Amino acid sequence: MRRRAFLRAGVAVGAASGGLLEAACAPALQSRPAGPVQRPLRLASNENPLGLCPAARQAVMTAIAEGNRYPRQARQALIEAIAAQHGVSADHVMLGTGSTEILQIAVQAMPPEAPVVVADPTYEDVPQYATAAGRRMERVPLRADWSHDIGRMREVVAGAGGAALVFICNPNNPTGTLTPCGDVEAWLREADARTTLVVDEAYFEFAEDPGYRTMQPFALSRPNVVLVRTFSKIHAMAGMRLGYAIAQPATIRRLRTWACNNNGNTLALAAARASLDDAAFHERSLASNRAARRILTECLGELGLEHLPSHTNFVMHRLPGEVADYNARMRERGVLVGRPFPPLTTMSRVSIGLPAEMAEFAQELRDFRARGWA
Amino acid sequence: MRRRAFLRAGVAVGAASGGLLEAACAPALQSRPAGPVQRPLRLASNENPLGLCPAARQAVMTAIAEGNRYPRQARQALIEAIAAQHGVSADHVMLGTGSTEILQIAVQAMPPEAPVVVADPTYEDVPQYATAAGRRMERVPLRADWSHDIGRMREVVAGAGGAALVFICNPNNPTGTLTPCGDVEAWLREADARTTLVVDEAYFEFAEDPGYRTMQPFALSRPNVVLVRTFSKIHAMAGMRLGYAIAQPATIRRLRTWACNNNGNTLALAAARASLDDAAFHERSLASNRAARRILTECLGELGLEHLPSHTNFVMHRLPGEVADYNARMRERGVLVGRPFPPLTTMSRVSIGLPAEMAEFAQELRDFRARGWA
Numbered sequence: 184m185r186r187r188a189f190l191r192a193g194v195a196v197g198a199a200s201g202g203l204l205e206a207a208c209a210p211a212l213q214s215r216p217a218g219p220v221q222r223p224l225r226l227a228s229n230e231n232p233l234g235l236c237p238a239a240r241q242a243v244m245t246a247i248a249e250g251n252r253y254p255r256q257a258r259q260a261l262i263e264a265i266a267a268q269h270g271v272s273a274d275h276v277m278l279g280t281g282s283t284e285i286l287q288i289a290v291q292a293m294p295p296e297a298p299v300v301v302a303d304p305t306y307e308d309v310p311q312y313a314t315a316a317g318r319r320m321e322r323v324p325l326r327a328d329w330s331h332d333i334g335r336m337r338e339v340v341a342g343a344g345g346a347a348l349v350f351i352c353n354p355n356n357p358t359g360t361l362t363p364c365g366d367v368e369a370w371l372r373e374a375d376a377r378t379t380l381v382v383d384e385a386y387f388e389f390a391e392d393p394g395y396r397t398m399q400p401f402a403l404s405r406p407n408v409v410l411v412r413t414f415s416k417i418h419a420m421a422g423m424r425l426g427y428a429i430a431q432p433a434t435i436r437r438l439r440t441w442a443c444n445n446n447g448n449t450l451a452l453a454a455a456r457a458s459l460d461d462a463a464f465h466e467r468s469l470a471s472n473r474a475a476r477r478i479l480t481e482c483l484g485e486l487g488l489e490h491l492p493s494h495t496n497f498v499m500h501r502l503p504g505e506v507a508d509y510n511a512r513m514r515e516r517g518v519l520v521g522r523p524f525p526p527l528t529t530m531s532r533v534s535i536g537l538p539a540e541m542a543e544f545a546q547e548l549r550d551f552r553a554r555g556w557a
Numbered sequence: 558m559r560r561r562a563f564l565r566a567g568v569a570v571g572a573a574s575g576g577l578l579e580a581a582c583a584p585a586l587q588s589r590p591a592g593p594v595q596r597p598l599r600l601a602s603n604e605n606p607l608g609l610c611p612a613a614r615q616a617v618m619t620a621i622a623e624g625n626r627y628p629r630q631a632r633q634a635l636i637e638a639i640a641a642q643h644g645v646s647a648d649h650v651m652l653g654t655g656s657t658e659i660l661q662i663a664v665q666a667m668p669p670e671a672p673v674v675v676a677d678p679t680y681e682d683v684p685q686y687a688t689a690a691g692r693r694m695e696r697v698p699l700r701a702d703w704s705h706d707i708g709r710m711r712e713v714v715a716g717a718g719g720a721a722l723v724f725i726c727n728p729n730n731p732t733g734t735l736t737p738c739g740d741v742e743a744w745l746r747e748a749d750a751r752t753t754l755v756v757d758e759a760y761f762e763f764a765e766d767p768g769y770r771t772m773q774p775f776a777l778s779r780p781n782v783v784l785v786r787t788f789s790k791i792h793a794m795a796g797m798r799l800g801y802a803i804a805q806p807a808t809i810r811r812l813r814t815w816a817c818n819n820n821g822n823t824l825a826l827a828a829a830r831a832s833l834d835d836a837a838f839h840e841r842s843l844a845s846n847r848a849a850r851r852i853l854t855e856c857l858g859e860l861g862l863e864h865l866p867s868h869t870n871f872v873m874h875r876l877p878g879e880v881a882d883y884n885a886r887m888r889e890r891g892v893l894v895g896r897p898f899p900p901l902t903t904m905s906r907v908s909i910g911l912p913a914e915m916a917e918f919a920q921e922l923r924d925f926r927a928r929g930w931a
Contacts (some may be wrong), residue, residue, distance in 0.1 A: 225626065234625045243621055243824065250617070250828070251608045251793040252599065279653045280798075283818045291665070291690075308818055311737055315814040316665075418626040422823030424654075440689040444657045448822040449615065449796030454624070 204347065221467055222541050226534040228510050229497045231419035233537075239420070239454035246453035257452035264456050265427055266425035269399065273511060274432040277439050280446045282385060282413035282426025287312045288441040289381045289409060297346040297377075300339050302331045303367035304357055304524045307384060309350045321347075324526075329360035329491055333370055334512035345375035352377060352383040353398075357524040357532045359493035364396050371401040371408050381409045385426075388417040388465060389472060399429055406431050409438070413450075416496060417465050418458045423451035472496050475541040479533065482545035488551050495522070497534045502557060506531050512556055518547055589833045591811050594917050596891035603846070603871045605793035607615075607845060607911075613828035620827035627819055639801055639882035643773065648806040653815050654820045656759060656787035656800025661686045662815040663722060663755045663783060671720040671751075676705045678731055678898045680757060683724045695721075698900075703734035703865055707744055719749035726757040727772075728764050731898040733867035738770050745775040745782050746806055752761065755783045759800075761918035762791040762839060763846060764868035773803055780805050783812070790870060792832045797825035826852050846870050849915040851905065856919035860926050871908045873901070876931060880905050886930055892921055921924040 225232075233440040235243070246257070258278060267275045279285040290299060290312040299313040303322035313320050322338045326332045331351055340347045353362045371380055382398040402410040415421040425447060428438065459465065476493060483490045483500050490500035503508050506523045509531060513520050521532030535541065550556035580738040599606075609617070623631070632652060640647045653659040664673060664686040673687040677696035687694050695713045700706045705725055714721045727736045747753055756772040776784040789795040799821055802812065832838065850867060857864045857874050864874035876883050880897045883905060887894050895906030909915065925931035 228627050230625050230627065232625070234622060234825050239624075244618065246796075247614050247617055248608060250796045251604050253602050253604065253608070254788075254798070257796075280817050280820055287817055311818070333748075413626075421627045422624045422631075424628070424819060424822045442721070443654050443661055443817065445683070445798060446654055448798045448825050450824050451822050473776075480745045 191331050196380050207520050220537075222301045223514075224489075224515060224518045224536060224544055225442060226536050226540070226544060227519040227521050228421065229416065229495070229534045230421045231416060231468055231472075231496060232535075232540065233419050233464075233468055235419055235423075236458050236461045238457040238461050238464075240375050242453040242457035243450045246450045247357065249449050252449065254447055254449045254452055255445070257303075257449050257456075258445075258447050261425075261456045262427075264459050266525060268459055269429055270333065271403065271429060272432075275403070275429055275435060277430075277435050278447045279426045279428065279429050279442060280545065281415065281424045282383065282411045283308045284443065284446060285409070285411050285426055285428045285438075286350070286381065286383070288438050289350075290316055291441045292438055293318070293348045293379060294346060297348055298339075298343050299348045299350065300336055300343075300352045300515050302336070302352065302355060305331075305350065305352045306356045309381075313348075314366065318348075319540045325355070325358065325360075329355070329358050330366075331355065331362040333362065333366040337370060339377070340378055344377075346377040347379075349374075349380045350383065351380065352385070354386045354395075354494040356385065356495070357497070357521060357527070358491050358499050359495040359497055359532075360387075360491050361390065361392055361395055361494050364394060364398075367398060368401065370396060371405060374405075374407060378442055379407050379409065381411060383411045385411070385413045385416055386495040387412065388469065388495050391469075392494055395494065402429050403431065409434065417468055418455065419468065420451065420454060420458065423454055424448065425451050426500055457538060471537065472535050475535045475538040478538060478541040478545055479535065482548055486548060486557065488548075488557065498529070499530050499532050502529050504556075505529060509551075509556065510549070513547070516547055518544060558747065570819050594911075594913050595890075598892045598918055599911060600910050600912050600914070600918060601893040601895050603790065603869070603908045604795045605790060605842055605846075605929065606909075606914065607793050607838075607842055609611065609793055609797075609828060610832050610835045612835050612838075613792075614828040616831035617824045620824045623823050626823065628821055628823045628826055629865065630820075631823050632821050632899060635799075635821070635826045636801075638833050642833055643803055645777065646806075648809060649777070649803055651800065651802050651804075651809050651816065652821045653800045654817060655789060655798045656757065656785045656819065657682045657783045658820060659783070659800055659802045659812075660755065660757070662812050663724075663753065664690055664692060665815050666812055667692070667722045667753060668720060671722055672717050673724065674710055674717075675724045676710070676726065676729060678901060679724065679726045680730045681760075683755075687722075694723075699732065699734075701730070702717060703729070704740075705729065705736040707736065707740040711744060714749070714752055718751075719804040720751040721753075723748075723752060723754045724757065725754065726759070726848070728760045728769075728868040730759070730869070731871070731895060731901070732865050732873050733760075733869040733871055733906075734865050734873075735764065735766055735769055735868050738768060738772075741772060742775065745772060745779060748779075748781060750781055753781050753783065755785060757785045759787045759790055759867040760787070761786065762843065763870050765843075766868055769868065776803050777805065778807050783808065788829045788832065791842055792829065793821070793842065794828060794832065797828055798822065799825050799829050832918045846909050849909045849912040851908065852912055852915040852919055853911050856922055860931065862922075862931065871895070871906055873904050873906050876903050876905055878930075879903060883925075883930065886925070887921070890921055892918060909923075910918075 298319040413426040672693040674695045775782045787800040
């Protein structure tokens with residue numbers, strides 16, 4: 184009996200006998216149910232709307248029995264599975280409480296006098312940790328084509344004498360845009376040994392551009408390059424708080440001394456390990472994202488609202504006015520979109536939900552246009 | 558129909574229809590099953606052997622559907638529940654990835670030149686983070702009665718000019734012993750404003766000594782006192798990685814800037830919130846711990862092996878020889894006990910398992926005695 188058929192049977196049985204087991208379990212195991220779109224539409228945080236893959240849900244339920252045990256074995260098992268998937272040995276991998284912990288560690292592990300060099304705008308966690316740690320920040324505006332200004336960033340680092348932490352988010356958040364890999368590679372190849380370069384590939388799987396590729400070869404060949412990945416996006420595990428770094432073993436050892444002990448929750452570790460193997464779910468994520476993103480971009484085209492080319496699960500588009508006003512009105516409709524990302528205060532970042540959710544969002548946009556709000 | 562009866566019904570139904578739902582769900586919801594004791598006996602890490610309380614298990618299953626969403630709401634809900642339980646407002650509370658993250662933050666938030674003053678031996682995470690951050694460590698041996706040498710610690714801090722981070726673990730790990738609360742309170746009341754005092758009450762609920770009490774009043778009245786608690790012990794959630802601090806709002810705000818963003822996993826947050834309300838489970842944890850600890854201490858008494866008075870879910874006891882040899886032999890028997898805790902290299906820290914597990918452990922100890930190994 185296949186799972187779906189069994190779950191239907193379970194529903195009937197559960198109803199007959201009080202429904203406790205069914206009520207407890209079926210929703211946990213089921214993929215996201217079909218049915219009416221729920222409000223609020225949660226399109227603010229670049230979450231994968233599909234939810235955990237079925238194997239990951241099952242893995243969580245099995246792991247509950249180990250929830251009282253420290254996660255040492257589960258950590259090692261996931262590290263080894265990640266290493267196998269990346270074709271490296273386990274000593275090239277470290278886990279973080281989300282990729283954000285890796286970014287925090289990268290900041291903390293640098294000498295205090297080294298500046299932190301980032302694009303503007305980019306993922307805000309790095310500037311935030313740098314500020315908390317009292318580090319000097321250097322923000323280099325994106326170029327007109329929304330790529331990182333690698334040339335200018337290199338000049339800033341050279342001006343600081345070479346000792347710097349560089350953060351490259353590719354594809355970039357909040358713009359969704361790519362920086363040419365050749366430009367990044369040239370820097371990684373030639374960078375001063377005192378420059379640490381962190382390449383965040385959180386949206387790696389969503390970027391289907393033929394010229395896009397991972398910087399993993401440089402993380403393996405150079406001690407000052409750190410690759411960062413996350414389970415939050417393609418694996419739909421933003422709530423599970425797991426990310427990882429790939430780097431040379433000596434680099435990993437150095438970074439690990441700054442990590443929080445026992446990071447990685449037993450249930451999340453089990454879910455992540457199961458999800459790593461589910462290639463079919465990843466294809467489904469990509470297909471859903473493509474279809475839903477097309478609904479959005481077609482609507483934006485119809486309304487003449489410029490949008491940046493998206494290589495991610497979100498789209499940055501123009502507004503005729505201030506994003507803060509727009510967001511407030513959307514919130515009143517039960518639609519949550521991205522917060523303002525200065526200096527882009529007349530652009531909105533909207534995350535890609537399910538196709539049915541994006542169809543509803545497109546209707547809201549058309550209605551906003553009719554009211555002169557978009 | 559009560560849950561247990563329904564679960565039995567579910568087993569029958571599951572067997573008739575393929576067993577998928579039952580196989581997936583019943584073990585996740587059940588409390589630890591009765592049955593033969595499993596090897597290895599896991600008595601190394603001060604884990605609560607009961608496992609998550611039933612309400613927490615149910616909360617995890619419900620929360621799986623939100624595993625793809627960032628945990629902002631779940632974090633706020635737990636913070637408010639913790640605040641309510643402690644009778645404070647939410648701005649007095651911060652969450653950590655285990656209490657260990659709070660300890661890490663406390664180290665990082667101090668000026669680099671301030672030494673870190675700890676008992677010797679005590680919980681190792683603080684010295685470890687201090688070493689990673691390049692801080693000067695001052696280890697002050699426990700007194701002959703196994704309490705913190707508060708007088709000597711105060712002298713060390715005064716000698717450093719007052720600016721220091723002090724870590725007080727009460728009850729102490731790995732000894733399980735208490736430091737008189739009056740001595741701690743006198744220091745908290747009189748400490749220099751530049752001295753930050755972190756009081757770790759991880760084992761608070763297990764300490765049933767009439768003279769023992771929380772230092773929360775000082776965390777509320779003084780800006781330089783931080784109370785640390787965990788869900789790993791009485792709540793049986795070591796694998797869920799959640800701890801928290803209670804301190805004045807301004808102190809919390811300062812510490813929060815050093816926290817990892819979005820710490821706290823969606824499933825763990827839901828489980829913790831459910832567990833907070835389950836007073837019956839906590840009573841069961843205490844009763845089980847008391848009964849199992851008595852089996853152990855009676856055996857130690859019978860064998861003439863001195864043990865320290867335990868106010869926790871572990872016991873530190875003497876060995877006739879080196880703990881490293883003893884541990885290796887125990888491991889061969891499928892028994893995991895605490896690692897060596899220098900300078901106490903002829904003592905063993907054994908965690909309290911279920912009563913049936915401690916009865917098996919006691920038999921192993923008697924057999925070790927017969928062989929001249931204990």
